[in-house]
Amino acid sequence: MSSFLIIAVDGPAASGKGTIAARLAAEYGLPHLDTGLLYRAVGLKVLDAGGSLDDEAAAEAAARSLEVSGLSENARLTTGEAGEAASRIAGYPGVRAALLQLQQDFARQTGGAVLDGRDIGTVIAPDATAKLFITATPHTRATRRWKQLTARGDAIGFDEMLADIVKRDERDAGRGAAPMVQAGDAVLLDTTEMDIEAAFDAARRIVEAARAR
Numbered sequence: 335m336s337s338f339l340i341i342a343v344d345g346p347a348a349s350g351k352g353t354i355a356a357r358l359a360a361e362y363g364l365p366h367l368d369t370g371l372l373y374r375a376v377g378l379k380v381l382d383a384g385g386s387l388d389d390e391a392a393a394e395a396a397a398r399s400l401e402v403s404g405l406s407e408n409a410r411l412t413t414g415e416a417g418e419a420a421s422r423i424a425g426y427p428g429v430r431a432a433l434l435q436l437q438q439d440f441a442r443q444t445g446g447a448v449l450d451g452r453d454i455g456t457v458i459a460p461d462a463t464a465k466l467f468i469t470a471t472p473h474t475r476a477t478r479r480w481k482q483l484t485a486r487g488d489a490i491g492f493d494e495m496l497a498d499i500v501k502r503d504e505r506d507a508g509r510g511a512a513p514m515v516q517a518g519d520a521v522l523l524d525t526t527e528m529d530i531e532a533a534f535d536a537a538r539r540i541v542e543a544a545r546a547r
């Protein structure tokens with residue numbers, strides 16, 4: 335069994351892919367990159383500069399000059415505003431091109447890595463050892479995200495949350511550049527009826543089966 339291990343974890347909003355990716359990274363002693371943070375940071379950078387999310391050139395410039403250190407400590411990146419902004423700029427090919435190399439370098443570092451996002455198994459690491467596509471029903475995902483955001487004081491109604499998630503999924507799956515799609519060789523994991531422990535357990539078994547191939 336090779337000691338080089340790339341695990342690609344993709345899926346729609348609030349499916350639990352970040353939680354699973356972080357747990358897998360701890361399990362296998364690998365570094366983890368939440369690639370959604372990159373797009374969230376670019377979206378907020380455009381907004382903070384007073385720009386428009388419709389301005390493709392501004393988004394591409396923000397992506398090219400993105401400072402990637404410290405993103406996971408920035409709580410603002412996990413807000414609903416950042417998620418929406420991310421999805422608006424993530425369809426621009428120039429933004430995706432600007433963020434490609436750093437993600438591929440992260441994936442190919444010595445020993446390997448775990449990355450989660452929308453296009454890890456299809457574009458960033460098509461040669462990944464194990465590919466998972468995590469999903470759950472929109473209602474379940476909206477419930478999870480609503481609990482997560484309201485627990486920390488963000489004011490949002492459940493119906494609005496559900497509508498936001500459905501709209502973002504449609505935009506992510508419908509765009510021309512690296513749309514959210516399950517890779518042909520990814521294993522689908524529907525966590526609707528699973529708690530975090532059960533979902534992680536199922537994910538670990540998928541990785542073990544892939545490593546044994």
Ligand SMILES: Nc1ncnc2c1ncn2[C@@H]1O[C@H](COP(=O)(O)OP(=O)(O)O)[C@@H](O)[C@H]1O
Nearest residue numbers: 347348349350351352353478482528529530533
């Ligand atoms: N299987 C699960 N059951 C219940 N809650 C979950 C499950 N997986 C994740 N969560 C919770 O749902 C929220 C969203 O999970 P997260 O991993 O951030 O999703 P994603 O990375 O897909 O957006 C978090 O609060 C997380 O703790």
Ligand SMILES: Nc1ccn([C@@H]2O[C@H](COP(=O)(O)OP(=O)(O)O)[C@@H](O)[C@H]2O)c(=O)n1
Nearest residue numbers: 346347348369370373420421424451452453
């Ligand atoms: N690899 C990735 C990761 C995120 N994204 C975009 O960034 C947005 C935010 O991603 P995220 O993973 O942080 O969002 P959640 O699934 O956590 O809600 C997504 O809706 C996508 O539009 C992407 O296009 N490609």
